[in-house]
Amino acid sequence: MTFIDLFAGIGGFRKGMEAHGHKCVLSCEIDNSARKSYSAIHYNDPGKAERYEEFPNDVTKLVDKNQLPEQFDVLCAGFPCQPFSRAGRREGFSNDRSGNLFFSVMDIINHSEPKKVFLENVKGLLTSGIIEEPTDVDPEAKIKPKYIEVDKGLTFKIILEFLDKHGYDAQWQLINSAHFIAHKRERVYIVATKRKETFEQIFPIHVEKETINTKKLSYTKILNNPKYNFISKESFQFKFNAEYELIDSKTKKPFVFSKTTPWKNFGMMIGGKILTAKVKHNPEIIHKLSDYLQSNDEIDSKFILSKEEEEKQRYAKSAKTWEKSGNKMGNMAFPDSIEKPSRTLTANSSGREMMVIAYKDKFRKLTPLEYYKLQGFTEEDYEKAIKAGVSEGQIKKQSGNAVTVSTIKAIAKRF
Structure with a gap:
């Protein structure tokens, strides 16, 4: 059709x-x-x-x-x-x-x-x-x-x-x-x-x-x-x-x-x-995040959290109640498990929404390539976008807005 x-x-x-x-x-x-x-x-x-x-x-x-x-x-x-x-x-x-x-x-x-x-x-x-x-x-x-x-x-x-x-x-x-x-x-x-x-x-x-x-x-x-x-x-x-x-x-x-x-x-x-x-x-099947991650030796240092960023993430994902509104937010896992599917990727995956996984003795963010793959796009698709001059920040945003190819x-x- x-x-x-x-x-x-x-x-x-x-x-x-x-x-x-x-x-x-x-x-x-x-x-x-x-x-x-x-x-x-x-x-x-x-x-x-x-x-x-x-x-x-x-x-x-x-x-x-x-x-x-x-x-x-x-x-x-x-x-x-x-x-x-x-x-x-x-x-x-x-x-x-x-x-x-x-x-x-x-x-x-x-x-x-x-x-x-x-x-x-x-x-x-x-x-x-x-x-x-x-x-x-x-x-x-x-x-x-x-x-x-x-x-x-x-x-x-x-x-x-x-x-x-x-x-x-x-x-x-x-x-x-x-x-x-x-x-x-x-x-x-x-x-x-x-x-x-x-x-x-x-x-x-x-x-x-x-x-x-x-x-x-x-x-x-x-x-x-x-x-x-x-x-x-x-x-x-x-x-x-x-x-x-x-x-x-x-x-x-x-x-x-x-x-x-x-x-x-x-x-x-x-x-x-x-x-x-x-x-x-x-x-019926638990698809694991680990199957979509790049190997440790492929990770650029810019995706590894500093100690300050780590503390911000720990706080962002902790349970809290807002004084003025009374709204509550529950506790979120830190770091995210790689033995389960990722949380929902968003166009603005920062703060509380950011996926954080363990990396050696530290923690890291997901890479733009990993974002693409979790939406059903391929490494070849990613390379084509990079070659066309699309920034990594835009690639993450585009992935958060995308329709999942697999579905x-x-x-x-x-x-």
Whole structure:
């Protein structure tokens, strides 16, 4: 199948899709450093890698500038996650800059009507609501008022509503990259397909896929099938009414979005009827960080912590309670174990988030190459990016923002 790669980063979607013979016909990425890496990694022509400015950089203008291919089968997009992440302000679609970029994806879907839509985002997408700003704010106050998140889960409801209105059935699952590589990274993966009489069930990813006859759809039968004994009783069934209210199939009343999201870590929407349930999905194999590390004699001294840095890391990872807010943070391991998967790599892996491992009688940070490998990229990919002039700092940042290649491979294999 042909696909377009939006918010392409360094090409996690592309590598995973191409591993199964799918062909990329358009890439779009706004960050110049990521564009350099992307071009270097994915274009075999060395000259073309230097001409990274040639491919589009603005998702919001692809339709108006007529930059989309006439036809493509799959739209891939790891759209900006910050508005839905607990690491940010959780503004969801109310974030004018990043959150609203998803509506540009919707415009492209509406314009091109691809057969499949393949999306990735942080787990917070399932719980993201609306930030309610206090109205009686004293501008002279030293302590700023708390912003309250309301209508939790409404963001995801809007996504499902759009897809249903445009004739798509959808399925999703929260998947940890640790199933496939030594990296704990939970992300929501959504696959939507143009509606027809059969529904190809891709999720849950850990069971044999099957085809569902949409005319004989029964979520109750699915839940009661012994094959799906890993699905807990913690489930909801909904359907959209004419006004696109979410009607609870048990109570026959509209679901009220308040402090609790209805969305579980797995779900399907077929013909506007929705099943969402909690599934148990533990990695069958423990992938070890040690298998992805460079040898000790390859480690540059700049990655080894000084005594001062070591003490800062010990403090950063210790348990603490903040006096003003009362917020608490638990104790984190120091150093990190290399016999388990790494913690989630982030775009700003410093302070408390920094991975620290033992190194001889000292401690060290992970190298940029190790970051790349933990996201499913290769040493060759890393060397290409370095040769293209991408800094090590940018490589770490790009890795923290990337989609894990290994997970995309596992999903794309089922298309």
